[in-house]
Amino acid sequence: MNKIMPSMFTVRDPIQHQALRRPVAQKFSMSSIKALEPFADECTKILVDSLKDLEGESVDLGVWLQWYAFDVIGAITFQRRFGFMETRQDFKGMIADIEMVLQYAGTIGQVPALHPWLVGNLWLSKFLAAQPFVKVPDPLRTIVQFTQQCIDDYDSEPVEMHGDRPDFLAWLRNEEKRGKPMLNRDMINHLSNNLLAGSDTTAISLRAIVYYVVQNPTVYRKLQNEIDEADQAGKFSEYVTYAECLELGYL
Ligand code: HEM
Structure with a gap:
């Protein structure tokens, strides 16, 4: 506690980076990622059904895409949707x-000399935390606590319930059974990295795709035609997966 933990995003030493990366690299291979696709499909269905439910109302698609991305990340990381879309x-x-972390990182990234005087100052953080009337924001606490909760829940479930789970948490625990033990802090580090690295990035990419498709009538028409043709040819079921697109030669 109260010690700075290096992550794949923060280390600058290539050897240290490699050491952090090695235990999870295989999980980011194409075949492993494709095995996670049903989790995304499940969320896509909830997104589409929710938007159908809201037909006629004005919705902020940007917000929905972020909820969608975050729910997908929860599903692939812990086999547990957070329920952003449902709730x-x-x-x-x-x-x-x-958002708070990114605001800080964005500013401090421009003026790194300030960091040792702010969040990077452990003495100051401890001092402020000890003051009864000061509420110090600790934006990563919820994410770390949630990650720990998911690990604890997984560990307390009967093994028979785990089946052949492809999510990151189950995969890391299985790696341990195969003789690659991992400290709890490293487990939290890797799993919470997914939440920090994968939600905003995916949401922003989805928003950009929708925005630019809508802005560009030629691209919009081309995409619409492709989808209509495939639909009329009966090639797509209601939800098309990436694997199916590959199989059909669309990618
Ligand atoms: C469209 C979505 C995404 C974008 C645009 C994106 C972008 C990036 C970028 C620019 C980096 C830094 C690469 C470098 O420093 O060489 C990175 C690293 C990383 N991303 Fe993503 N990312 C996305 C989705 C995800 C998702 C969904 C996950 C996890 C489930 C993820 C996990 C990671 C991890 C763990 C690293 C560190 C890799 C390393 O240091 O070796 N990213 N990403």
């Missing part, structure tokens, strides 16, 4: 927390 709200304020 239609920022689950435990995680999106706001990440």
Whole structure:
């Protein structure tokens, strides 16, 4: 506790980076990622059904795409959706927390000399935390606590319930059984990295795709035609997966 933990995003030493990366690299291979696709499909269905439900109302698609991305990340990391889309709200304020971290990182990235005097100052953090009337924001706490909760829940379940789970948490625990033990802090580091690295990035990419397709009528028409043709040819079921697109030669 109260010690700075290096992550794949923060280390600058290539040897240290390699050491952090090695235990999880295989999980980011194409075949492993494709095995996670049903989790995304499940979320796509919830997104589409929710938007159908909201037909006629004005919705902020940017917000929905972020909820969608975050739910997919929860599903692939812990086999547990956060429920952003089902509850239609920022689950435990995680999106706001990440926003706060990014605001800080964005500013401090420009003026790194300030960091040792602010969040990077452990003495100051401890001092402020000990003050009864000062509420110090700790935006990563919820994400770390949630990650720990998911690990604890997984460990307390009967082994028979785990089946052949392809999510990151189950995969890391199986790696341990194969003789590659991992400290709890490293487990939290890798799993919470997914939440921090994978939600905003995916949401922003999805928003950009929608925005630019809508902005560009030629691209919009081309995409619409491709989808219509494939649909009329009966090639697509209601939800087309990446694997099916590959099989059909669309990618
Ligand atoms: C469209 C979505 C995404 C974008 C644009 C994106 C972008 C990036 C970028 C620019 C880096 C830094 C690469 C470098 O420093 O060489 C990175 C690293 C990383 N990303 Fe993503 N990312 C996306 C989705 C995801 C998802 C979904 C996950 C996890 C589930 C993820 C996990 C990671 C991890 C763990 C690293 C560190 C890799 C390393 O240091 O070796 N990313 N990503």
